[in-house]
Amino acid sequence: MSRxxxxxxxxxxxxxAMRRSSAQGVLYGQTVANVAGIANSDLECMDILYLEGRVxxxxxAEVTGLTTGAITGVVDRLEKAGLVRRERDDADRRKVFIAVVPEAIERVGQFYVPMQQAMEKVFGGYSDQELRLLLRFANEGYKGVLAATAALKGLLDTPPEKRPDLKLKKLRRQP
Amino acid sequence: MSRxxxxxxxxxxxxxAMRRSSAQGVLYGQTVANVAGIANSDLECMDILYLEGRVxxxxxAEVTGLTTGAITGVVDRLEKAGLVRRERDDADRRKVFIAVVPEAIERVGQFYVPMQQAMEKVFGGYSDQELRLLLRFANEGYKGVLAATAALKGLLDTPPEKRPDLKLKKLRRQP
DNA sequence: GCTAAATCTCTTAGTAACTAAGATATATAT
DNA sequence: ATATATATCTTAGTTACTAAGAGATTTAGC
Structure with missing residues (x-):
């Protein structure tokens, strides 16, 4: 085999291998939502809030791709569960900031313990230098995925008749 | 700082960093489903079919965590869209194998092109040896996530009053 | 072999979460 | 000031889901 x-x-x-592991990652997230007893979108928003802070x-809506109406529902549920708080912006009173309540980090985070333990075990097999390589890849990979997402979203703006559409939605079973 | x-x-x-990039990976998948005009679960099943072949x-249902009833709906939609075929097993006629139709690989795969391009660009910055390290990590990481998922699912079997439950589902807005 | 239990998919009824469109409240521009 | 824009929420209708159970077929026990 050539070089x-x-x-x-x-x-x-x-x-x-990446595809496989990321698919399994998705399933882990679904399982977390399931065990925690919350909807997938709710957990996804908690994750975004954890990473981005008060948003x-x-x-x-923008990040998740959901409508603002759907987000209202997500935040209603999370707020009622005592995981987040709505905070009106005093500078611009149209805006509503969503903030994670402190204890919620732990309440949700506990379900990531199995994952953290598994990852610590895996990371244990790597030297500091190797871990730095993985970190570099994770950061570059993130940027790559971000760019790819933006590129793909661009397709949504191209005229639908000009792009290949699978036309799968809104199908009902035959009588 | 100590060693x-x-x-x-x-x-x-x-x-x-991993958490961030995997969250973005989830969003890429949602965008693919969106652009392709199919439900998230439908795409997830296509992905499983791509990785595992005829199942x-x-x-x-087992892999996605959906009920068999939900899978009936998923397969109905995918079959009607001409992406998969139902094939009854002649050896055990209760079983229904779901098989991707050949052209579907390309029809769905085209939406992964932006991701592949982004990843090729990232991989370009790594030597063969470094890529082998990444491959090793991807494989070990997959096994780790798989184990973590199994461990987390174990919580579902523990008595609900004995495990911390966020009790978020089935909440309705206040009148 | 024949019956009972198990297994696999599908069906049905009901529910949760979503979208689209527009209402409401506030901010910005002319 | 008035009009336009922006940010969230509301409402009505739709989609995809679950739970429970009905077929259809296979496996196990006698």
């Missing part, structure tokens, strides 16, 4: 061909094979194997309802 | 403390900080940074309806 470049070996690399091509490596890249393909890597792509599949507006509109920002949640 | 071990440096590693602890590195691990924490790594965890956050039974029951296996899809």
């Amino acid at each position: 470049t061909k070996a690399r091509a094979a490596l890249l393909q194997e890597l792509e599949e 507006t309802a509109g920002r949640l | 071990t403390k440096a590693r602890a900080a590195l691990l924490q940074e790594l965890e956050e 039974t309806a029951g296996r899809l």
